[in-house]
Amino acid sequence: MVNTLFLPELREMLAEDNSAELLEFCTALNAGRTAEFMEGLTEDEMWRVLQFAPPDRRVEIFGYFEEPRQVDLLQTQDAAEVAALIERMPSDDRVDLLQQVTPERFQAILPLLPAGDRRDIQRLRSYEEETAGALMTSEVAMLSESLNVRAALDELAKQASDLETIYYLYVVDDDSRLRGIVSTRQLVSSLRRPDRTLGDLMETDVVVAQVDEDQESVAEKVERYNLLAIPVVDQSHQLLGIIxxxxxxxxxxxxxxxxxxRIAAVAPLxxxxxxxxxxxxxxKRGIxxxxxxFAALLTAFALEHYHDEISxxxxxxxxxxxxxxxxxxSGSQSATLVITALTAGEVELADWKKVLSREVIVSMVLGIFLATIGYATALFMAPTPLAAMVIPLTLVAVIIVGCFFGAALPMLFQRLGLDPAMMSNPFVAGIVDILGIVIYINIAQLMLG
Amino acid sequence: MVNTLFLPELREMLAEDNSAELLEFCTALNAGRTAEFMEGLTEDEMWRVLQFAPPDRRVEIFGYFEEPRQVDLLQTQDAAEVAALIERMPSDDRVDLLQQVTPERFQAILPLLPAGDRRDIQRLRSYEEETAGALMTSEVAMLSESLNVRAALDELAKQASDLETIYYLYVVDDDSRLRGIVSTRQLVSSLRRPDRTLGDLMETDVVVAQVDEDQESVAEKVERYNLLAIPVVDQSHQLLGIIxxxxxxxxxxxxxxxxxxRIAAVAPLxxxxxxxxxxxxxxKRGIxxxxxxFAALLTAFALEHYHDEISxxxxxxxxxxxxxxxxxxSGSQSATLVITALTAGEVELADWKKVLSREVIVSMVLGIFLATIGYATALFMAPTPLAAMVIPLTLVAVIIVGCFFGAALPMLFQRLGLDPAMMSNPFVAGIVDILGIVIYINIAQLMLG
Structure with a gap:
C-alpha cells in the first residue's frame, strides 16, 4: 500500500525548487514516516527530495526505504552524492548495499570515499556471509578503563551522533583488546559518583561473538542474554565491532x-x-x-509388483x-513439531526416547480414531465386513509409521550434523509412501488371500 | 546440556552455609552464566543459593532460569521470600509468571506485596493475552518537558536501577499523556548544552502501540522502525507502559x-x-x-466411481x-512460499496477478521436467508408447493445478480475513488430491478409450 497523500505537493515543491518547504517535509515527521510518504515518487524524485534534508537526516530517511530501492538509488544516482551518503551510513548497512551494486559502480564510488571508510568497507566485505563479521558494524564506543564517569560521558557526548548504538561502552586496552563493558545504564546510575573509573564499573565476564561465528549462534546468545548489542572479537580478543x-x-x-x-521442501529462497x-x-523447488x-516412483514400482493382487x-x-x-x-505433522521444537531449543537430542514414545502414543490415539471413520466408509465398498477390516488395520499401522519416522528422522539428521529442517521432509514422505503401500498390500494379502 | 562443573562446590558451600563464597559465586560472573551453573541444583538448593545474592542480583539471576523452573520456585518456596523477589521483578515478567501459579498460591503471595505493586499486577493481569497491554512493562521513565538536560540526567540516575530500560525518556503532561520522547543518545549528545529542556529535544511524532493492539502488529512496528522500545498508550494517549x-x-x-x-496442519501448540x-x-493434530x-475420502469415492475404467x-x-x-x-511448496512471503510483507494481496502468473510459469517448467522422467518410467509399464503419454500429460496438468491453488488459496483466505497459514494447507491438499484423480482418469479415458 503506497501512501500517495503528499505526492502532488512534493512534486510541486520539487518543480518550484522550494527548499524551505522540502526541508520542513524532511524534518517535521519521524524519519520512518517521511520515507513512507516518499514511496510513491520516482527514484530520481526521491533522490532530489533527499538532497534537501540535513546530511544525518538524509541517511536516516534513506535507511527506511525498501532495500531494492536503496540499491537502485546507489546504482543510478550521482556518484559524488552517493558517496557523501555512504560516508555517513552505518558501516554494516552500507556494506550490505554495496554488495548488491555492479562491480563497475562499486569501483566508481569507492575512490570518492575517505581512506578510513574505504578500508573499513574493504575489511567488512572480506567476512564470509552469515557470520558475525558480516553482520557487525565497526562503529563502536571504545574507551580506556582509566576514564572516569564524567570524562566517559563527555567522550560519549562527542561520539554519540556517529555511533549506531551507545547503550554499551566497550572498555579496551592499548591493543584494542576487549577488557569489559559498561552499560549506559550503569554509567547514568553512577553520575552521582563521577570519579569512579570505567575500570571500577565494568563487567569483565562479557558474552562475545567470534568474528567467524555463525549468525544463528550469535542470535541465540543475544536472545538468551537479552542483549541490546553483542561485541565481536577475533582470536586475540581484539574488539572488531558490534552486532x-x-x-x-x-x-x-x-x-x-x-x-x-525447508519443511515444505523448498531450498531457502x-x-x-x-x-x-x-x-x-x-x-530451488525443482531439486x-x-x-x-523419485521417492514416489518407487511406489509405482511397488504397485507394479503387486499387479496380480490389484487385478x-x-x-x-x-x-x-x-x-x-x-x-x-501425520508424518509431516510430527516432523514439523519436532523440527520447530529443536529450533526453539524445547527438545534436545537427549530427549529422543521421550519424543518417540509420545509420538507412538499420540499416533495410536489418532490412528484408532481415523481407522473408525475409515472402516465405516470401507463397509460400503468392500465385499464383506471382514474384508473391509483391511482399511482400518492399514490406517493404524501407517499412521504409527508416519509419526514414528516423522519424529525420528529430524533427530537423526540433527545427530548426523545435518539440518533437520532441510533433510527430513523428503525422506519422511518417501519412506512413509513406500512403506504405506507395502503395509497395505501385505495386510490385504493376509486378510483376503 | 546441564552444566555440572560447580555443583559439588556449590553443595559444599551450602552445607557449610558459607555466605562469603556463595556471595562471590553469585556476583563474579555475569548473571546469565551464574544461572547456567545453577541448573543442575534441586529447586530448594537453587532458591537457597539465590538468597545469598544481593536483592537486585537475585532478580537478575532468577530471570535466566527456564520459565517452568521459575514457576515452580514461585509456587513452592517461602511466600515472604517469593514476595520480596516479585516486588523487584520487571512488571511484565512477574505477571507472566503469576498467571501460571495456582490461584491459591497467587492469593497467598499478593497480600505480602506493597499496595502499589499489587495494583500494578492486578491492572496488567486484566489485559487480554497477545495484546500490547499484556506484553508491556509499566516501569518507564516519565519526565516533564520543562526539565533541562542536566536535571533529566540526575532524575534518570535516581531511577535507572528500577527501570527495565532507560534508552528512551518519555515526556508526559500532568495527566501522564504522552507528549514526546527523547532518546538517551540525544540526551547524552546534548550534555554540552545542559540548559536545553526535554521539550526542546523531544521528538513529538512518536510511533506508539494502542493498549489493545495485537502483538504481531506491535512487533511489526518495532521491527519497521528499529525501536528499542515502543510506548503503549490508551485512547486518551495516556502512557501506560512500554514494550x-x-x-x-x-x-x-x-x-x-x-x-x-499451521502450514503443516497442526493447530499452534x-x-x-x-x-x-x-x-x-x-x-490439536486430530482436528x-x-x-x-475427509478430503482424502472424497478421492476414494471418486476412484470408486471409475471402478470399471480401473479394471x-x-x-x-x-x-x-x-x-x-x-x-x-508442488501445491504445498507454492502455499508455503506465498504464506511466508505474506507474513514477511514481501507480497501483498494487490500482487495476486503477478503471483499467479509466476506460479503458472514455474509450474510449467517443473511440470515438463517431471513429466519427462514420468514418461520414461511409464514406457516400461504401459502397453504402448502412446498409452504411456497419459502419465506425462497428467503430471503437467496436476502440477499446474497444484501450484495455482497452492498460491491462490492463501491469498483468498487472507482476503477473507482468515489466517492464510491456518486454512490453506488442508484445502490445497484436498482440492489437489481430488482434482488430480479426476484429471488422471479423464485424460486416460480420452487417450485410451
Missing part, C-alpha cells in the same frame, strides 16, 4: 522462514519471493520436487490415496 | 513457529512440545487430520500415488 538487536531480529526471522520453507528470478525459483518424485481386488485401489495421505500428513 | 525489544523477538519467534505449524499434555496434542482425512487399465493404478504426491508437493 545490534535489530540485526538479530532479522536473523531470527530469516532463520525461521528458511525452516518453514534468500530473496524476496516476488524478486527472485523465475529460473532460480524453479531450480526437491525431483527427489520427492483381483480392484476395490482396494479406491483407498490408495487415502492411505498414502494419512501417513504423509 | 521492549527482547519481548518483540519472542513475539516474532512465536508467530513464525505458529506459521510453520502454544506450549513446549515436551510439556504439552498428550491429550491436547492429539486434539486437522480429520479434515484432511480395464490396471497399469494406471501404479501411478496413482505418484500423481497425487506430485500435485500435493
Amino acid at each position: 545490534t538487536h535489530d540485526d538479530v531480529i532479522d536473523v531470527v526471522r530469516d532463520e525461521l522462514t528458511e525452516d518453514a520453507q 534468500e530473496q524476496d519471493y516476488l524478486r527472485i528470478a523465475l529460473w532460480t525459483l524453479s531450480y 526437491w520436487l525431483i527427489i520427492l518424485f 483381483k481386488y480392484v476395490w482396494l485401489v479406491s483407498f490408495i490415496p487415502l492411505i498414502i495421505s494419512a501417513g504423509g500428513n | 521492549t525489544h527482547d519481548d518483540v523477538i519472542d513475539v516474532v519467534r512465536d508467530e513464525l513457529t505458529e506459521d510453520a505449524q 502454544e506450549q513446549d512440545y515436551l510439556r504439552i499434555a498428550l491429550w491436547t496434542l492429539s486434539y 486437522w487430520l480429520i479434515i484432511l482425512f 480395464k487399465y490396471v497399469w494406471l493404478v501404479s501411478f496413482i500415488p505418484l500423481i497425487i504426491s506430485a500435485g500435493g508437493n
